Amino acid sequence: MSKIRVDNLSKVYVTGKNIETPALSGITLEIEPREFLAIAGTSGSGKTTLLNLIGSLDAPTAGTIHFGHTEVTGMSKNELAEFRKDHIGFVFQAYNLINTLTALENVEYIMLLQGVAPAERRRRAADLLTRVGLEKYLDHFPNQMSGGQQQRVAVARAIVSEPSVILADEPTANLDSKTSEQLLDLMLELNREKGTTFVFSTHDPMVIGKVARVVNLKDGRIAP
């Protein structure tokens, strides 16, 4: 487990005829290992952009991001892919499962990239899906499951490779309150049990109520 350090991070989107739209400005932030943290803010405040930059899905215009002593902002595309595979788990707002893979295969996928033996990855994926209450849906494809079930598969996929941090972009946005609460409790449990760092981007009061720390963003800056 290592600390995430964000230093003076900026992101400017250039659209159309060189029209610059600043999304983030001078973000400096430290996320401790095992933290259960939310980046909150209104729509357009830059929380998803910040989460994407921390997850190295996008490149900043300026500033650096360190995972422990490793700076990820200078890595090549393949190095970043390798880093994400081993250190970061993602839970997306729209679940983003692979439609042509079953629930079990979706969860297995990252272990496949990591070179885990087939029998081992099948066992671990099945265990984890059982843990999130989907033992009857192992061979179901995403379009055969409800939104809540898909999001639980997404959580299982994010946690199965035991990354040091899980980045969850508005994970409850498409779920009803009961399913949302169950999902958050599951993630809190995993946080406590495995020590995984969770970083949420959200404006859902239920999520904000569950986390230990909230970082508020406003107009691309950290609000005091």
Next chain:
Amino acid sequence: MNTFAKIALRNILRNKRRSLITISAVGIGLGALIFIWSFVEGAHRQMITNYTSYITSPVQVQPAGYQTNPKLERALDNSAALDARIRQNPTVRATSPRIRAEGLIASSEASVGTVILGVHPSREILVSTLNKRIAKGTFLQDGDDQQIIIGKDMATNLNVGLEDKVVFMSQAADGSIASGAYYVKGIVDSGVTEIDKGLAIITFTAADELFVMDGRPSQIAVQLHAVEESTQTAAGLRTALNDPELEVLAWNTVSPILQQWLDYDNTFIWIIVVIVMIVVAIGIMNTVLMGVLERTREFGILLALGTKEGQIIAMVGWESVFLGLIGTAAGLFLGLTSSLYFQETGVDLTIFTDALNAFYMEPVIRPCLNFKYTFLSGVMVLATSVIVSIYPAWTAAKLVPVKAIRSI
């Protein structure tokens, strides 16, 4: 199954109709290609077989320089011994010494230029099938030294029929005037203009006497067990005979124009091959590229999860390989079954008989499956399907995860 291959296969099944159209295009294209190869191969074999069984034999042994300057004075000495040595070659089926000359043939009404062959009838029918092309009368027999065979067009031009008298005039090997009268015993209808219009055949004995050849033939026609071995047999005989006074020529040297025809045909086939490959390439690329563009978001997720560029390329590549493999299997089935079926029944082109005969072909052409070209066609289709996947695969691999995930 490899997970990337499994994803690729499921992506193909995801849009069944589009995949089926692509596979059909590949299959029909390849099937047509294999059938065309077989048809052309069958037609070419027929052309070569017929051509080398009329006048020009698969291999000819004659005096050095005869091919470029066929004078009567150039004739083969000790032809019996030479003939015996040629027959020792195991690929040789039969031989027939011939005297060949040119001159004027006349009836009471007209005269035309002609090539005249002096042959031993009983031996000639072992190297030539012209005796089977007699439309009227019969072919010569040994001892028919007063008889002549002429082509049907020549008969028309001379206005003669069976048993009518014609007179041949030329110059003998000793420089004297060669003149002889013969009675028409048979009229040939080969369908080949140069034979039907300009060939006459008498016995070797008659030609020997007419041209004062002292028993020396102009050439020895060599028929083989397999006409495909003409070039190798000619080279083998050249080495075995080892005589600078002789030239041993395969049919394609004797008649380069037929070889040029075959080469032209083959060039044309290669143009068809290129067109089919372009159709295959466009079909597969369209399907795979559409699939990639539709799944931009999915590729973004795969990249976000840590999938490397090479793995994305492999995944897209697998899709092309599967489309290519299934299309190739369908094409092989179509091509093989159609070729084998028509190999048995033949393709009936009777309505084009005259045109086909002019090119030494029969009205019914039997395709001949060529496994080399069948294999080559399959490999080319597969290779094309892999090559065209490079662009869509590269497009998918170069996506920026965050942008790709945001796409619809």
